[in-house]
Amino acid sequence: MSFNPAAPTLQDTWDWRAAANFIGGGTGTGLLMVTLVAGLLGAPVFMPTLAGLVFVALGLSMVWLEIGRPLRALHVFFNPYTSWMTREAIVAMPLMLCGALALWFQWIGLVVLLAVLAAVFLFCQGRILHASRGIPVWRTPRIVPLILTTGLTEGAAFFLVLMPLLSTEAVAAAGRTVLVLLLALSVMRFGAWKSYRAGLEGDAPLAALQVLRDADGIVALLGGVAPAILAATALAFTGYAIPLGVAAGALAGFGGWYMKAIIITRASYNQGFAIDHSAARGGGKPGPGTKPGW
Amino acid sequence: MSRYVMIADLNRCVGCQTCTASCKHTNATAPHVQWRKVLDLEVGEFPDVRRAFVPVGCQHCADPPCMHVCPSTATGQRKDGLVTIDYDLCIGCGYCMVACPYQARYKVVEPARAYTGLKRMIHELKREDPKRLKVAQKCTFCSDRIDYGLENGLTPGIDPDATPACANACIADALVFGDIEDPDSNVSQLLAENKWFRMHEELGTNPGFYYLWDGIDQEDKS
Numbered sequence: 296m297s298f299n300p301a302a303p304t305l306q307d308t309w310d311w312r313a314a315a316n317f318i319g320g321g322t323g324t325g326l327l328m329v330t331l332v333a334g335l336l337g338a339p340v341f342m343p344t345l346a347g348l349v350f351v352a353l354g355l356s357m358v359w360l361e362i363g364r365p366l367r368a369l370h371v372f373f374n375p376y377t378s379w380m381t382r383e384a385i386v387a388m389p390l391m392l393c394g395a396l397a398l399w400f401q402w403i404g405l406v407v408l409l410a411v412l413a414a415v416f417l418f419c420q421g422r423i424l425h426a427s428r429g430i431p432v433w434r435t436p437r438i439v440p441l442i443l444t445t446g447l448t449e450g451a452a453f454f455l456v457l458m459p460l461l462s463t464e465a466v467a468a469a470g471r472t473v474l475v476l477l478l479a480l481s482v483m484r485f486g487a488w489k490s491y492r493a494g495l496e497g498d499a500p501l502a503a504l505q506v507l508r509d510a511d512g513i514v515a516l517l518g519g520v521a522p523a524i525l526a527a528t529a530l531a532f533t534g535y536a537i538p539l540g541v542a543a544g545a546l547a548g549f550g551g552w553y554m555k556a557i558i559i560t561r562a563s564y565n566q567g568f569a570i571d572h573s574a575a576r577g578g579g580k581p582g583p584g585t586k587p588g589w
Numbered sequence: 590m591s592r593y594v595m596i597a598d599l600n601r602c603v604g605c606q607t608c609t610a611s612c613k614h615t616n617a618t619a620p621h622v623q624w625r626k627v628l629d630l631e632v633g634e635f636p637d638v639r640r641a642f643v644p645v646g647c648q649h650c651a652d653p654p655c656m657h658v659c660p661s662t663a664t665g666q667r668k669d670g671l672v673t674i675d676y677d678l679c680i681g682c683g684y685c686m687v688a689c690p691y692q693a694r695y696k697v698v699e700p701a702r703a704y705t706g707l708k709r710m711i712h713e714l715k716r717e718d719p720k721r722l723k724v725a726q727k728c729t730f731c732s733d734r735i736d737y738g739l740e741n742g743l744t745p746g747i748d749p750d751a752t753p754a755c756a757n758a759c760i761a762d763a764l765v766f767g768d769i770e771d772p773d774s775n776v777s778q779l780l781a782e783n784k785w786f787r788m789h790e791e792l793g794t795n796p797g798f799y800y801l802w803d804g805i806d807q808e809d810k811s
Contacts (some may be wrong), residue, residue, distance in 0.1 A: 300628045301643070308683035363681020363696060363723030370661035370680045380660040380684055427687040428654040428792055566690040571786035572631045572802040574599035574642045581640050581784075581803040583650065585632045 302588035303500035304506055306430060309454035312361040314559035319354025320383075320420050320553050321442065323347045324413035325450020329476065331410035333454065333469035334403050340463060341401060343454055344409070348394040350453075351416070355387060383419035390416055417446045426559075431499040432507070432562045434583070437491040444487045448480040449551040453523070455544030458537050466537070471530065474540055478526040482548055485519035488554065500588045501562075506562040510554065518550010564588075592651070592670040593695040593730060594797040595746060595756065596776050597644040598704060598783075601763035604629050604642030611758030612646075615731065617716035619701035624693075624728035625755045644755075644764060647693035647728035648788065648796035655685035655694065662726070669768075670731050670797055680726035686725060690789045691796075694727045730766070731755075746775055769797075781805075 326347035334340040359365055374381045390412040397405035421442035424433040432438075458466055490512050492507055522543040529539035569586035604627050612618070612625040627645040653672045656664040663679035666672050686694040701713050702721065731753035738744070738751020745751040746767030756766040767776035776799070784799040790796065 299630070301630050301807070304692075306687055307687040359683070361682070363683075364679070367661070367678075367680045369707070370663070370678055371682070372660075373662045373678070374660050377657040378684075380658065384660065402601040423658075423684075426658050427684070428794070429687050429690045429692070449750075452660060477797065493647070563687075565590070565687075565692055566789060568643065568645060568692075569642060569788060570629055570630070570632075570643055570800065570802075572599075572784070573639050574801075575803045576600055576639075582633060582637070584786075585630060587630075 296453065298344070299587045301568035301585065302525045303431075303502065303560070303564040305502075306563045306565050309559060309563070311556070312357040313348060314535055314556045315357035316354040317408070317420055317424075317442070317555045317559060318576065319350045319352075319357065321417060321446035321555065322449040322453055323350025323354065323553065324390075325446040325448065326350060326453050326489040327413035327450070328447060329450040329473060330412045330456045331406050332472060333465065333475065334406045334546075336469045338421050338469040339401070340403075340406050341398060342461060343457060344394060344397055344406065346457060347450070348391065348398075350566040351387070351390065351413075371502045377486060379419050379422040382556070383423060386412055386416045403478040417443055420446070429522035430563050431566060432495060432503050432558060432564070435491065435498070437487070437494040438558075440492070440583060441484075443486045444480060444484045445551040445554060449548050451477040451480055452544040452547035452551070456472075456548060458540055460543075468538060470540065471533075474526050474530050474536065477540075477543055477547060478523050481519050481526065481543075484547075484551070485515055485523075488519065489496055500567065502588065503562045503564040506557060510557045510562075514550055514554045516563050517546060518553065521546075522547035522550070537583065590668060590768045590770060592797065593735065593754070593766065594649070594670070594769045594776055594799060595730070596765040596767075596779055596799045596801060597783075598640060598761075598765070598801040599643065600801065600803070601761040602627065602642040602644060603763075604640075604759055605760060607758045607760055608755035608764055611754045612728070615754035616729075617718065618726075619695075619697045620703045621696045622697060622724075622726070637692075638780075640740065643800070645691060645693075645788075646755075646798075647689075647730075648794065648798040649728075649730055650797060651795035652793060654688040654690070654792075655792060658684045658688040660684065669733070669735075671732050671735075672727075673732065674725055674727065676720040676724050676726070681724045683725070690792050690794065694725050696720065696723065696725055698723050718744045725742050744769060 330340050330343040371384045393409045397409050421439035424438045427433040433439035525539050529536045567588050571584040573582040575581040609626050625646045632639050633642050651670045661678045661680050663675045695792045702709050735745045743751035749757050753766050756764040766773040769776050784803045785799045785801050801807045
């Protein structure tokens with residue numbers, strides 16, 4: 296097929312570093328929210344809280360590496376009125392502060408506040424993509440529930456991955472509940488992914504749809520069905536709960552990371568160009584328009 | 590209040606890219622950066638195939654998604670509708686670039702060099718604008734020319750010194766610039782006498798770039 300200058304092309308403005316922010320931010324905030332559930336059940340919260348904050352911080356530092364003028368990074372706070380990127384940055388500050396206090400005092404009230412801030416941060420991430428009107432696979436409203444569910448799923452997933460490092464007290468208090476959570480969230484994310492893809496049919500460049508179609512096996516089966524089965528098995532055979540839980544968490548986490556990496560860096564074809572009509576030209580008659588690549 | 594817009598007459602454009610060259614000359618853009626460019630498209634299926642030349646660039650939308658997403662307020666909008674970038678505020682995050690449905694924004698991270706491996710040419714050194722490096726940049730509708738013209742009693746779109754370089758340079762009069770809020774302006778008259786569309790209008794950006802594709806005949810008018 297010959298090159299068509301009007302066809303959508305893959306954006307290269309936001310690369311793996313931007314994807315890393317969505318990965319780190321999603322997993323970190325998801326982990327902070329799941330930590331609240333574990334904390335309410337009596338599990339110690341120090342390690343998962345620390346891990347969640349590290350994920351968020353790593354993600355944000357990746358963005359800092361990507362911007363053209365890193366020394367002007369404080370300018371990111373200038374537009375809270377309409378920019379979801381500003382709002383994300385604003386929420387990140389109390390999130391980190393509250394996280395530090397929660398680590399220090401390990402008081403459940405702070406963990407509750409931290410989880411609320413984490414939820415707002417995650418919502419901002421979803422809206423950042425939704426506001427990107429130049430990229431059809433990002434601007435769909437169904438990206439927001441997808442980002443929310445995958446963040447929570449990744450959070451539950453990494454809580455389970457951390458289980459061998461957590462105290463037996465923590466595993467006893469919250470392990471089973473987080474397994475149930477992962478099972479439910481994997482199913483929810485599977486549904487959100489299918490709904491996201493269905494919503495894009497006919498409303499995104501063909502090349503982008505093909506990328507998402509190619510990713511379906513890994514995202515839906517390896518990252519959705521397999522962890523759900525493993526989590527259910529772990530619930531049924533409690534003697535193997537930890538290794539099965541770790542395996543379920545690893546697969547669910549990988550599935551989420553892979554999905555976001557694909558959406559940000561591989562399926563992110565731009566709008567391309569289109570004309571509604573072609574010109575009459577002289578004494579001729581006008582012709583149809585064209586929207587190549589759709 | 591004025592709102593400046595551009596009209597591209599698809600019946601007239603011959604795809605000569607003089608507007609592209611003129612823009613590059615006026616604004617000293619880097620080698621791979623084209624604030625104004627003309628797409629050369631094939632339309633239709635054999636044997637009914639035709640060619641279309643479509644000038645594109647920043648559409649100076651009335652509701653610009655690039656401005657809403659900008660975290661630094663570097664992207665702004667003037668009262669006359671022009672969408673601007675403050676290079677001193679921009680952090681180069683690229684959010685505006687993914688928010689723009691018209692691929693009108695660029696980010697250059699290294700100084701311009703037309704010939705890789707050779708040292709930079711005299712004009713490249715002379716016309717380099719370090720403020721534009723590592724930040725977003727795009728067509729300004731030659732706002733400096735418009736401002737100069739207005740300060741000197743000229744009419745943008747009519748007087749060449751107050752008109753964007755691309756419109757000035759167009760050999761076929763295909764690019765026309767003017768104030769759409771003035772019912773007697775050149776652009777208002779063209780829009781009244783011709784059929785037109787705007788690109789990706791369904792995205793709600795309210796673009797300030799109109800494409801003429803046919804004249805309105807008397808039957809249509811009645």
